Amino acid sequence: MQASFGEIQKIVDHIETNFDREITAHEIELLSHYSYRNFQRVFFKIFNETVSGFQKRLKLENSYKKLIYTEDKISEIAWQVGYDNIQSFSKAFKKQFSVSPVEARKQKQDVFRQFIENGSPNLKFEIKYKDEVIVYCKFIKTKDYHNAEIDALWKEIEPEDEIFESAYGIIHDQPLITNRFHCRYGAAVTYDNDLKGFLKKEIFGRKYVKFTHYGLYEHILGTYRSFYRFWLSEQSLLLDNSDVIEEYTETESGEKVTHIYFPLYE
Known part of the structure; x- marks a missing residue:
């Protein structure tokens, strides 16, 4: 399979836009005009992860941002990123980040502490x-x-x-x-x-x-x-x-x- 980065990015953009729902192999085949198996090979070569792994990571990283950026309930965030229940969300989140969603929210200052320690407080x-x-x-x-x-x-x-x-x-x-x-x-x-x-x-x-x-x-x-x-x-x-x-x-x-x-x- 020969494909330009532009063609791959078009599918990536579609996955990013729809990260909170299941994207089927048939859907990707229609968008890319290649078999799902061949598309997976090219995708992995460029991104070093599978399509499903990429989408799962997007779900969890977006949920982490929501946890520290907003005050939404954890159960609402789980639903927003595509999980049916808070139990499966919490299990996947802890496996990815080694902390629970509750701990991640409580420790939000720690996420930024090392990065901001030398920053100036003045900002317009x-x-x-x-x-x-x-x-x-x-x-x-x-x-x-x-x-x-x-x-x-x-x-x-x-x-x-x-x-x-x-x-x-x-x-x-x-x-x-x-x-x-x-x-x-x-x-x-x-x-x-x-x-x-x-x-x-x-x-x-x-x-x-x-x-x-x-x-x-x-x-x-x-x-x-x-x-x-x-x-x-x-x-x-x-x-x-x-x-x-x-x-x-x-x-x-x-x-x-x-x-x-x-x-x-x-």
């Missing part, structure tokens, strides 16, 4: 609604959101002069929860026509807490640390488990600016 932010934007994306798996791999992806997309009106980064995973080798990053651009080899999708279309990083992208972790320090102290600010979006721009003087949008729980 705003709450705003962002209209939907249609973008064209390419995705990579990147260990711990490694900057060199992200830079290489952008150089592949825009090797010379900037040709796209807007540029965004799609942060699929919470690296303090997701295994460092499974983190996924999407480079997204706006364009007037369809782009071959890119996945077309919508981003935004909801309310966000927005904060800004000034300067080189390689120093952006410091700004994320500041945000998490602020968020942990602001108990009323509930977050959603969907993608974090980075918007890349620059000032009139040429300083690099990254606006970071964390989705708010609605």
Whole structure:
């Protein structure tokens, strides 16, 4: 089987959108136009896990985010991510993370403690609604959101002069929860026509807490640390488990600016 990464990503995007329900082999065959067995081989070669294993991991990682980002009842979270009962959810969760859902919620400060210990408490932010934007994306798996791999992806997309009106980064995973080798990053651009080899999708279309990083992208972790320090102290600010979006721009003087949008729980 020969398949481009773009074709695989289309199926991955479908699985991500529907992680909370069973996706059948027949459904994947219709979407990919390949046998499920052959698709599984290609998927495993690219992602180093089976389709079912990938979907199960998405369920549990999204539930972990809901546990620490929201105040929803654990039984409701189990149902939201596709488990019929809290017993099977709790068993799967503990097997994946070595703590129970109850313990994970109680220990949410511990998840961030090591990451934020050197962060600055000063942070300017705003709450705003962002209209939907249609973008064209390419995705990579990147260990711990490694900057060199992200830079290489952008150089592949825009090797010379900037040709796209807007540029965004799609942060699929919470690296303090997701295994460092499974983190996924999407480079997204706006364009007037369809782009071959890119996945077309919508981003935004909801309310966000927005904060800004000034300067080189390689120093952006410091700004994320500041945000998490602020968020942990602001108990009323509930977050959603969907993608974090980075918007890349620059000032009139040429300083690099990254606006970071964390989705708010609605």
